[in-house]
Each structure stands twice: as C-alpha cells, then as structure tokens.
Amino acid sequence: MHKYILPLVLLSLIAAGCSRNDKSSDTDPSAIDSAAYPDSEVSGAKIYLYDRGSITTEILANKIVRFESKDSTMAYMLDIDVFDTLGNVTSEIVGDSGIIRENEGRFTIFGNVVVVTQDGMRLETDYLYWDSQHDRIFTDAFVQITTDGEVLRGWGMEGDQQLKRYKILHRVSGEIDDPNQLKTP
Numbered sequence: 497m498h499k500y501i502l503p504l505v506l507l508s509l510i511a512a513g514c515s516r517n518d519k520s521s522d523t524d525p526s527a528i529d530s531a532a533y534p535d536s537e538v539s540g541a542k543i544y545l546y547d548r549g550s551i552t553t554e555i556l557a558n559k560i561v562r563f564e565s566k567d568s569t570m571a572y573m574l575d576i577d578v579f580d581t582l583g584n585v586t587s588e589i590v591g592d593s594g595i596i597r598e599n600e601g602r603f604t605i606f607g608n609v610v611v612v613t614q615d616g617m618r619l620e621t622d623y624l625y626w627d628s629q630h631d632r633i634f635t636d637a638f639v640q641i642t643t644d645g646e647v648l649r650g651w652g653m654e655g656d657q658q659l660k661r662y663k664i665l666h667r668v669s670g671e672i673d674d675p676n677q678l679k680t681p
Contacts, residue, residue: 535562535563542554550583553578554579555575559573570595573593574590576589578658584614586614586657587657588612589610590608591608591609593607594606601629603626604625605623607622609621609624611659616643617642619653620639623637624637626657632656633657641664648668648669653665
C-alpha cells in the first residue's frame with residue numbers, strides 16, 4: 497500500500513504546482529512603468545539641433561524612438577552632419593544606432609561608426625561618445641584614423657569633433673607613405 501501512496505502524493509504535488517493560478521498575465525495596466533513605452537516613434541526622421549538660433553547639427557535616422565522622461569532617444573541607421581557657425585558641414589558621422597541625450601548634448605553611436613571631416617580625415621570605430629556641448633569625441637574601442645598618406649591605429653581616442661586635435665590612447669601603430677613628412681622636435 498505504501499508503494500502506491502508516494503507516487504500518488506508526488507502526482508498530486510505536481511498537479512497542484514501546474515494548476516497554480518498565475519496572476520502575472522492579469523497585471524493591472526496602470527501598474528506597468530510608463531517609461532518602458534516610448535512617447536513617440538518616427539520613421540524617416542530628421543532632427544535639427546540649434547545653438548543661439550543657428551543650426552549646429554542635422555540628424556537623419558531611419559527610425560527614432562523617444563522616451564521623454566528619461567531624456568533618451570534611440571535612433572537607428574544614423575547619418576549626422578555637424579555644421580560650423582557659417583552653416584558649412586565640418587564633419588559627417590554615420591553609425592548603425594545611437595542614444596541621444598538632448599538635455600546633456602551627448603550622443604553615443606554604436607556599430608560601424610565612421611566620422612569623415614571636411615578635409616577628408618576618416619575615423620572608424622565600433623562606438624563613439626560625442627559631447628556636442630564641449631566639442632569632444634572619445635572612445636575606448638579600437639580606432640583607425642586615415643588621412644592623406646597615413647593610417648594610425650590603436651585603442652581609445654579623444655579629440656575635437658573636427659579631428660583637428662586628437663590623440664590615440666593605447667597601443668598606437670601606423671603607416672606613413674612619406675617618412676620625410678614626419679616632424680622632428
């Protein structure tokens with residue numbers, strides 16, 4: 497008789513566990529965090545950033561999802577043009593996606609990031625932080641910077657957004673077409 501009671505008790509416990517009333521599917525909609533849902537979502541978006549009435553930046557994106565309470569905008573397939581005070585494009589930045597913090601003037605761009613300046617310098621990296629209020633870009637990822645006649649590579653970089661002044665932080669290597677162009681102190 498005991499050999500039939502143990503399996504019967506186990507079956508009863510398993511059945512009771514499976515038939516437990518799970519209330520997670522009956523969640524009250526007002527209990528859901530509203531910040532988890534975007535305030536707006538736009539396809540084929542164009543955003544302009546201004547400073548004292550002048551356009552400083554034009555952001556094109558295939559899709560933008562905005563979370564106002566978190567000052568967070570997700571953008572996908574980015575193409576960003578940065579303008580000088582005369583309205584000329586000083587650099588173009590492209591990437592697969594990004595997070596825009598408008599109140600802080602900060603952008604984080606991810607995936608196949610390429611920056612091209614008006615004088616033809618090209619920066620390639622996996623992700624890039626851009627502080628538009630302080631005219632600074634930086635990353636701790638691998639970078640490659642190509643100019644006319646030279647290629648520099650390394651890990652980590654910081655500089656201005658036009659790449660007029662920059663430094664590669666670690667494990668720097670490079671190639672130069674004409675070693676006579678090197679300046680010696």
